[in-house]
Amino acid sequence: MPPFTHVRDQVVTDASSWQDAVSRHAWKVPEHYNITADIVDSWALSEEHSDRAALAVLDENDHLDEVSFGRLRELTARLGTALGELGVRRADVVSIVLTQSIEAAVSQLAAYRIGAIACPISHLYAGDALIWRLQHSQTRVVIANNEAAAAIAARRQELPDLRHIVRVDELWSLIDRADADCSPANTRAEDPALLIYTSGTTGNPKGALHAHRVALGHANVSYLLEGINETDRYYSPNDWSWIAGVGNGLLAPLGFGATVLSMGSRPFDPHATADFIDTYRPSVGYLPVSGMRQMRHVGTRLTHRYRAILTGGETLSDDLRDWCLANVTDTINNGFGQTEGNDTLGVVSGWENPPPETVGRVLPGHEAIVSDAEDAELPDGTEGQLLLREHGRPVFLLEYFKNPEATAELKKAGWIHTGDTVSRDERGYFHFAGRGDDVIKSSGYRIGPSEIETVVDAHPDVLECVVIGLPDPDRGQVVTAVVRLAPGADEALVREQLIASTRAKIGKHAYVRRVEVIDEFPKTVTGKPQRAVVRQHFS
Incomplete structure (x- = not known):
């Protein structure tokens, strides 16, 4: 049996670089392990830590209720x-x-x-x-x-x-x-x-x-936050019903002995969130890209700064990253994961100078390749499906519950087939193109929506956007930006500017040729736009 059984023992705390962490990282998964015994009892049974706050939740009367x-x-x-x-x-x-x-x-x-x-x-x-x-x-x-x-x-x-x-x-x-x-x-x-x-x-x-063992696998949050320990206060608005909320926002922080802050049942509001952060002073946490966009739109400027935050779920544009560093946090890193296996790729700013708008490199303890339809590894610079090595990695699911067919499609020959289309550059950084069914096929080109969305999102009058392919008799599909605009925006002018900017920054083969305006995006309960519904609406 491995000698360590705690979340906090999984990471290389003194790593000086990505290469150092990767070479020294080893998952320590014992035969017997219980999540609560580790992330609650091991702290509670310590005289030094028993009285420290594990949870601090704002109640309906705006009182912070602490639980040791x-x-x-x-x-x-x-x-x-x-x-x-x-x-x-x-x-x-x-x-x-x-x-x-x-x-x-x-x-x-x-x-x-x-x-x-x-x-x-x-x-x-x-x-x-x-x-x-x-x-x-x-x-x-x-x-x-x-x-x-x-x-x-x-x-x-x-x-x-x-x-x-x-x-x-x-x-x-x-x-x-x-x-x-x-x-x-x-x-x-x-x-x-x-x-x-x-x-x-x-x-x-x-x-x-x-x-x-999934709790142990979420120890990689510590790399993405460039260190987390019992002196930290962690805050994220992500609900504890999703893998990022449960794994990154509850299990991992408690596993490292941090205090988990919460605004309780309040829905996300950029002004209220800023007030909460300024009042209760979290040091680390997770903020979704969509939340940061809203905070930027209302001109949020915190008096208290995070030491480090993690984000994910979609590509973090350079302009939003710059705004966040100026107004919210000293460090921001983006991580990549899925419900099936979280925190597998990411950027650790303290270790590296990453290229623009990457989802990162393989995090310590993981292995990834880009593959073709036959699962053969593709050379750098080529788009294909992201595969993640499963064996010995504690963060991956056991199975899809009562769905052996889907499990068999996901797990093949020791690899998790993510369904995500990515490319990898010569430095080992992965660039997200889209879900397999989100890739646009136009005039013989396979076009990922992610980098186009980054350009569209940078327009000051665009509050939200989704780039999709819509049927076209000549091209098969036409690259289309569906946007939610700021009040008072000139729709005709925005259309012209988006077409011009994507043509200049993306290329003649993949620029936006059609722009549609929407009042509100249909969304999943996690807040992500439902691409399939949007595509169907405008087809």
Whole structure:
């Protein structure tokens, strides 16, 4: 058995360069490992750290409610006992439909503690989308906000596996009545722990089933934040229902002993977020590119600066990076990942001088290639599918839950087939072109939307954009920018400028030839524009 069992022991803390970290990094995955035993109990049982804040959540009365590691251990133990009394057993699914809150964190961590599977579901889901996830996951107990709980109760007959609905306002009485004597289950690192459903923009979503070892795999957050430890305060608006929110925003910071800050149930607002950051002074965190765009648009300038932030989900343009460095943080790095396996590529500014608008190099502990349709490795500079080596990397999923066909398509010959189209330059940096089904095929060229979107997004009157291919009788598809404009923008002038700027900066083969204006983008619950819906609307 490896001698180390903690998230905090996975990274090379004194690495002087990317090459140094890559050469010395080795995943330390023990046979037995329990997420909560590591990221909560190992701190709580230390006299030095037990009273330190693990969570600090802004309540409805604008009071910051702090929970120490010692108290968090007690709460997860009590809820673990209560879940057991409700009939939850090892590998049963406990679904959690809550916003960022103490209750959401305690519910997830209690499920891990007893060896159950936590299935966080965004509070934004309703109706058939919510019921489908509860059905497919075979949820035994659901812990939900009052509105969701009422909706679930109304369709209880459609959920044959569901035994109990716990409303959030009932949760504390359940915890208070339960015994705190609940030791972590002796789970194996390979035992299932976390079930997260993909956004499902086309077809039914797939459930990515992760093992307890997924927490260890998220230790790479430390590289992307250029070091994180027990003196840090971590803040991100990302909900704890998605892999970036759960892995980067909850499991990893707690694993390194940091305090996780939260604005609670408040929706993202650039002004309120700036006030929160200035008041509670996080040192590290994650801000999505879309959130930074909104902050830039309203002229945010923080009086307190982050030491380092991580971003991702889409390409970070150079102009947005420059704005962020001037107004928000001392360091900004972008990471790349998927629900199936997070934090696999990234930029670490302190180690390198990356080229413009890259998703980064392979992070320590990972291996990646660009492949053709037959999985043969392609030379640098050629676009193909991104493949990631699976074996021994703890961040990758066990399987798609109850979907062996999709699992077989994802995992082939030891590689994770991401479906993302990328190229790699001679320095080893990857450049994102788009999802496989997002690539535009125009006049015989395969055109990735990402770099075109970067140019379009730089226009001062463009608030959001999506670049898609629309049917064209001559070219097959025509490169089209769909944009949401600032109030008062001159649409005709913006069209002219976007066509001219993309022609000059991208090239004659791939510039924007058509511009469409939209009032609001249809989005997934993670806030990403639904390209397929936009494409269908304008086709």
